[in-house]
Amino acid sequence: MAVAATKSENRPRLGTRTTAVFRRLFSVPEVGVLIPLIAFALIFYLVNPTFLSPANITTMLRAVAYIGIIAIGMTFLLITGAFDLSVGATAGLCAIVCSYAMVNLSWPIPLAVLAGVLTGALVGLVNGFVVLKLGVPAFITTLGMLNIAKGITYLISKGYTIYPLPEPVGVFGEAEPFGTSWAVVIFVLMAIAAAFVATRTSYGRKLYVVGGNPEVARLAGINPARIQLSGFVLVSVCAGIAGMLLMSRIATGQPTIGLGWELNVIAGVVIGGVSLFGGSGSVVGAVIGLLIMQVVTSGLVISNVDPYWQTVAIGLIMIVAVAIDILRRKSKSAA
Amino acid sequence: MTHLLEMADITKRFPGIVALNDVSFAVQAGTIHGLVGENGAGKSTLMKILSGTYPAGTYEGAIRLHGKTLHLHTAADALEQGIGIVPQETSVIDQLTVAENVVVGKWLQPGGLLVSQSAIRHTVRNFLEEYDITLDPAISVSRLTTAQKQLVMIARALYRKPSVLILDEPTSSLAIDEIERLFASLNVLRQKGVTTVFITHKLTEIFELTDRTTVLRDGEVAGEFDRSEYDQALIIAAMVGRRIENLYPTRHSPIGADEVLRVAHLTVPHPTIANRNIVEDVSFSLRRGEILGLAGLVGSGRSETVNAIIGRTAYSGTISVFGQSVSIRSPADAKRAGIALVTEDRKRDGFLPNLEIRPNTTLHSLPQVTRRGLMDVSAERRLATEAVARFNIKAQSIEQMVVSLSGGNQQKVILAKVLMDNPQILFLDEPTKGIDIGAKNEIYKLMLDLVAQGISIIMISSELPELLAMCDRFVVLAEGKVADEFLRLDADEHRVMLAATRARSQITQAAHASASELTA
Structure with a gap:
């Protein structure tokens, strides 16, 4: 009988050793999304070699930067187990507040930018308060906030574009540091900082613990509401920064800034393996997810596919990505 | 001697592991047959085969009911062929009445087209009376105790007129007095000729209730006992494969005086x-x-x-x-x-299933593994490694997911987590x-x-x-x-x-x- 026991205990170890390298490689979530990114890039390169030209890569990075900045905040918020649909409208609101302060109130630029950032923080605080204190589901709260922020944007601007913005704003938006734009530089710096915070600080660890199981977090002496509130504020501030960066790029305060961004942000982050249920995901994965989306949209344009197919493709990729994620989870828990 | 239900030479393999090895046992009609073994002995694998969750063809051996070989492909198949399984977790619909919970999935009366609440209630009332089950069919299930919910699940299985009723650890969430009431009901069912397979890991229940018992260990049959041969030491030895000396160690240290x-x-x-x-x-x-x-x-x-x-x-x-x-x-x-607490339900609020052993053990002691807000990775690895050794946690490495550990090792991870904070x-x-x-x-x-x-x-x-x-x-x-x-x-x-x-x-x-x- 003792022989039987040792036999069955040893077998799985022998089996895993041979495939351990592969299994470990694929259990790193970032690898799972890196493969489709490379695959898509290769396919579009074969269709049209200009796809991987430096000019096109720069264009793609510029396009992804605004949504990318918001995605960093969204990744943190999703990891804590909450989410925010109002980021697009918040981006628009912050851009309009900033433009209005500069043009109609003649505030100095730094003060106007600060007003935009604080507007974002305020939106995040309100979202967090309603979700965490009043217990209204995040879906409803932030959907409501989407409409409120959009409405206020139009109330401030009366539906018109605010211009002309002070000259330095346009100059900043047109500048091409490192051959790209300030938005790309800010995005990359923020991504690096966020990846570090998520993996190497106790705040980062708390994000995962709260999202993984708020009750376990509470027992560990962590206040889950406080951590989630920080996520709400962070993502709204990121939205404000992104909105104002686009404002400076187009050198006008357009009330349509940020329209529909929320879905692209969430799609990209989820493609990158960040769980909608909280507790898992990474900044690196989210960035790769966004890049996949950008590669597919740009690739379809460059391959002369009807542009309406772009959104169909994004939708498909998002569903497939989540399906793969769920399958991977299942096989992990079965093992 | 003819048997009602027979499992013959069942072998079930998973990649790299034999979960069941040549398991055979037979259940006589009108008896309560015990199936006992420790966690991981193969009881639930056997049940999944019997319930069609692992379909015919994915295992070797045969299931015979009334001498006829069964080929089960789905859970519905098993039900249809006369195997009524009551799973371990209570799966009742709280918003519905007892009657609706009993007939769930079999809503219509023969020849009927519409669901009739009163007809359902009437049928279920008669049915419950027939089996001496004291439940009010009209009452909402949300108002029942756990034990009564367990009875609803048993009634639901019985309602399909199964040839054999299979209860998977039905007492795991019940209190002592509730267990007694459940046992009384099962005894009544036995008198009415219902054949039952009773799965448990508690010996006292085997002694109190069953007519014959099969002991499983490491996926094999480790012993078969008739009621006349029941002996605690023998069955424990069969279950564990060794004698546990001093299951409860004796305390030698004195109790302090201060409060x-x-x-x-x-x-x-x-x-x-x-x-x-x-x-x-x-x-x-x-x-x-x-x-x-x-x-x-x-x-x-x-x-x-x-x-x-x-x-x-x-x-x-x-x-x-x-x-x-x-x-x-x-x-x-x-x-x-x-003050620290190890919670009652470790799956619900004991550990973080999507994180590894390392972050789980240091969860209550983050200040010990951070320097000015930054994680001290090497300190965390050292503490986690020490914890795994001190608490004898059987794992391949500190980077293994806690969810993949056995229940006992999960519990040790939780104890390590709580005690690291002193x-x-x-x-x-x-x-x-x-x-x-x-x-x-x-x-x-x-x-x-x-x-x-x-x-x-x-x-x-x-x-x-x-x-x-x-x-x-x-x-x-x-x-x-x-x-x-x-x-x-x-x-x-x-x-x-x-x-x-x-x-x-x-x-x-x-x-x-x-x-x-x-x-x-």
């Missing part, structure tokens, strides 16, 4: 019912190095008491730690006061629930180590023998009130049960008295 915790007039409001308390005016104290047993039936307020002291729920009353009154409003406050007062709520005997023994030894170091423990357990063996003093709760308190010297199973149930009958009597006063 580390005093709880006075603790009252906790009922979570769902207004104007009712789930814990009422409970007072007790805990001395240094003492193990205090909180006894009582499920629902008597044991867990609610410790959860309130730890700050998970609101309460009134005073708590003093080391002679000083403390205000505990959240688990963070309790942590600062040196609490002085430890609450253990059902610390050995659902883990194998070996791991239980290790946890008992750990408890004695802790009290020898001067840590004080409050232990809650539904397994009375374990509680009686491990604790130095007992507080028995009934209906949220302290019903009795005594030292180990005066403790026995009878006294605990008497206190735990007496209060209940007194309270019902009082309620009856006041009701009759009203009518008079």
Whole structure:
């Protein structure tokens, strides 16, 4: 009988050793999304070699930067187990507040930018308060906030574009540091900082613990509401920064800034393996997810596919990505 | 000798592991057949084969019912062919009535087109009477106790007129008195000719209920016993494969004189019912190095008491730690006061399933592994490695997911997590629930180590023998009130049960008295 026991205990170890390298490689979530990114890039390169030209890569990075900045905040918020649909409208609101302060109130630029950032923080605080204190589901709260922020944007601007913005704003938006734009530089710096915070600080660890199981977090002496509130504020501030960066790029305060961004942000982050249920995901994965989306949209344009197919493709990729994620989870828990 | 149900030479392989190896057993008609074994012995794999969850062809061997070989492909198949399985987890629909829960999936009367509530209620009433099951078909299931919900599930399986009824650990969430009522029902069913397979890991249940028992160990049949041959030592030896000497280790360290915790007039409001308390005016104290047993039936307020002291729920009353009154409003406050809790349900709020062993063990001690907000990765690895060694956690590495560990090892990870923060007062709520005997023994030894170091423990357990063996003093709760308190010297199973149930009958009597006063 003792022989039987040792036999069955040893077998799985022998089996895993041979495939351990592969299994470990694929259990790193970032690898799972890196493969489709490379695959898509290769396919579009074969269709049209200009796809991987430096000019096109720069264009793609510029396009992804605004949504990318918001995605960093969204990744943190999703990891804590909450989410925010109002980021697009918040981006628009912050851009309009900033433009209005500069043009109609003649505030100095730094003060106007600060007003935009604080507007974002305020939106995040309100979202967090309603979700965490009043217990209204995040879906409803932030959907409501989407409409409120959009409405206020139009109330401030009366539906018109605010211009002309002070000259330095346009100059900043047109500048091409490192051959790209300030938005790309800010995005990359923020991504690096966020990846570090998520993996190497106790705040980062708390994000995962709260999202993984708020009750376990509470027992560990962590206040889950406080951590989630920080996520709400962070993502709204990121939205404000992104909105104002686009404002400076187009050198006008357009009330349509940020329209529909929320879905692209969430799609990209989820493609990158960040769980909608909280507790898992990474900044690196989210960035790769966004890049996949950008590669597919740009690739379809460059391959002369009807542009309406772009959104169909994004939708498909998002569903497939989540399906793969769920399958991977299942096989992990079965093992 | 003919058998009703036969499992013949069943072998089930998973990649790299043989879960069942040549398992055969046979069930005689009209008996209750016990299937006993430790966690991981292969009981649930066998059940999944019998219920069609693992379809025919994915295993070797044959299932025969009435001498006819069955080929089961889905769970619905198994039901159709006469195998009625009651799974371990209660799966009732709280919003529906008992009758609807019983017929669920078989809504229509023969020849009917529309669902008729009254017809369903009528049929179910007759059916319940036929089997002597005392449940009101019209009542909403949300108002039933766990034991009654278990009965609803049994009724649901019986309603399909199965040839054999299979109960998978039906008592795991029941209190002692509820178990007795369930057993009475099962005895009635046996008299009515129902054949039952009763799966459990508790020996006492085997002795009390079954006619014959098959013991599984490591996926093989380790023994078969007829009722006339039942012997505790023999069956344990078959289950464990070795004799466990001193399952309950003996305490040698002395109990300190000073009081580390005093709880006075603790009252906790009922979570769902207004104007009712789930814990009422409970007072007790805990001395240094003492193990205090909180006894009582499920629902008597044991867990609610410790959860309130730890700050998970609101309460009134005073708590003093080391002679000083403390205000505990959240688990963070309790942590600062040196109090820690190992929760009752480790899957629900014990560990983080999507993280590895390493971050799980250091969860309560983040300050120990951070320097100015930054994680000290090497310190964390060192602490986690030490914890795995100290608590004898069987894992491939500290980077293994906790969810992939066995129940006993998961529990050790939780203990490691809680103890890394060096609490002085430890609450253990059902610390050995659902883990194998070996791991239980290790946890008992750990408890004695802790009290020898001067840590004080409050232990809650539904397994009375374990509680009686491990604790130095007992507080028995009934209906949220302290019903009795005594030292180990005066403790026995009878006294605990008497206190735990007496209060209940007194309270019902009082309620009856006041009701009759009203009518008079």
